[in-house]
Amino acid sequence: MEEDIVELLTKIDHRLSVIEGRTDKIESIDRKLSELTSKVTSIEKEVDNVKKRTNTLEKDAGEFKKELTEAKRDINEMKDACNAANKVNVSDLREKIIDLQCRSMQNNLVFSGIEEKPEEDTKIVIQNFISNELSIKKDIQFGNIHRFGRADKNKGKPRLIVAKFVYFADLRKVLEAGPKLKEKPQFGMNLQFPIEIEERRRKLYLITSHVLLLGKIWIKQKIITNMADAGRNSPDPEINFRMERDLNLDDLGQGDQIHTDDNDDFDRESILQGHGDEVDQRHKGRDEYQRHDFDDRNGRGNHNMQPIGPPKVTLKPEPFSGKDCWEEYLSHFEDCAELGQWGNRTKLLFLAASLRGQARTYYMSLSPGDRRTYQMLTQKLDQRFGSSKHKNRWLSKLEMRRRMAGESIAEVGDDIRQLAQKAYYDLDLAAQESLALNQLFKVITVEMKCRCIDKECHTIADAVDVIERYESILGDQDKKKSTMIRAVESKDTEGHMSEKDYHSNLQELQDRIAKLEQGHGSRESKRANTGRCYGCNSPDHFMRNCPHKNNQRARGNFQGNQRQNTSFNHNQGNDRTLAQ
DSSP, X not given: OHHHHHHHHHHHHHHHHHHHXXXXXXXXXXXXXXXXXXXXXXXXXXXXXXXXXXXXXXXXXXXXXXXXXXXXXXXXHHHHHHHHHHHHHHHHHXXXXXXXXXXXXXXXXXXXXXXXXXXXXXXXXXXXXXXXXXXXOSOOOEEEEEEOSOGGGGTTSOOOEEEEESSHHHHHHHHHTGGGGTTOTTOEEEEOOOHHHHHHHHHHHHHHHHHHHHTOEEETTEEEOXXXXXXXXXXXXXXXXXXXXXXXXXHHOTTOOOOOOTTSOOOHHHHHTTOHHHHHHHHTTOOTTOOSOGGGSOTTXXXXXOOSSOOOOOOOOOOBOSSSOHHHHHHHHHHHHHHHTOOHHHHHHXXXXXXXXXXXXXXXXXXXXXXXXXXXXXXXXHHHHSGGGGHHHHHHXXXXXXXXXXXXHHHHHHHHHHHHHHHTTTSOHHHHHXXXXXXXXXXXXXXXXXXXXXXXXXXXXXXXXXXXXXXXXHTHHHHHHSOOOOOOOOOOOTTTSOHHHHHHHHHHHHHHHHHHHHHHHHHHHHHHHTOOOTTTOOTTSOGGGOTTHHHHHHHXXXXXXXXXXXXXXXXXXXXXXXXX
């Protein structure tokens, strides 16, 4: 029995030891799980921090991207502005260089077709040519005479000779003798120009042909409609058209027209489109200084046709700050652009550079798309500073406009017409003129209004003419008879009065207040000095506190009753008399 118990206890002890071992394992697992849980928690925290940092970095990256985009846009705008400025500067420098070349060549004359001999003296050759072929016996002075290029290049053809005349009058005389070479087409002579000018003149030949077909051309800023008289009546030998040279209508084509754009420069390429082959073939194989045959030139030996349009004049427009009238400034700017013959790109740059103050701030707030073209920029500026935004102000000024002292009626009429155009910008000119005339009738006297209506004045100019005529006749007498209404000039008082005026006005107000206070005090003192009872004339009390007041009242009642009795007896006596 004891053995069984011992064996059982041994088994129990073994099982307990196994359980203890497993319990130790469970505890170690629990510790590891706790460690893993803490690590997972710390990892989660780190992941959250990483997410927050990632979000912050993404936001920063987005902001950096926006700033980078804006910076790129600003850089592109600056590049465009720099390129435009460089183009303008380079173009100006190139034009100045070409102008200097033209000035250096202005006394040069190019001769073609003159026989070339070895070891010749070109000066003697030109002198003999002028004397024999042009019949000019005058001793002409030359600066420098030479032939172009090498002799072997032309394969036996005579090279061109360029002669520099000392005096331009001699060159003019030689050119005027050009028609004598009409029967000798192998010879030719023409003025020398730089290559760029030659190319421009070559492009202008076809344009001028188109204009000649229309029957009009510019000669010294005058429109010539009769082409038969264009060369004959020209006062300048430089413009001497030979009308014997008929235009080649087959080269021009049917239905060709000159296309011009009011908003851009003269479009030469659209005119030359389709005719470039004819122009190239016409000059193919010729020297750079030799153009057409002699019968295709004028009497001077070249095509001296002026370009169409007035001369180019550079006039810088005034700055615009947004405070002045936008329509007036736009008219001034368009006139400057027309004088300078600017294109849309040039007008856009000049207009942007002319903005100041509020206008400049508004320009900087526009998107790049609104600032890309001249039309869109002017449209935005018109929406911001145009008369449509200030219609109520112009209406108020128009209604309040009156004639000032010493102001002429012509000035009043011009101002009223301008205000009416701004206030009623959406109406036509006839309606604006009618409204302005109606407002002018409110300004003048009734007598003048009747005279204008009697003369059937329909415009401001007609009414001003009538009023000025009558005022010049009547003079001051008419002004005395007329009842003029004094007008108050509506000006801003802010900053209009000086500090001295403020002090003087303040001093006047203080003096008036002091006088009023002094007068009030004197009246109070007089009232205080005359403080007596009206009943007994005692200075010790007033009437309301007079002790004799009741006695006087009783005495008054007695006297009143006595008067009533007397009147009653008197009435009775009258009744008796009437009865008798």
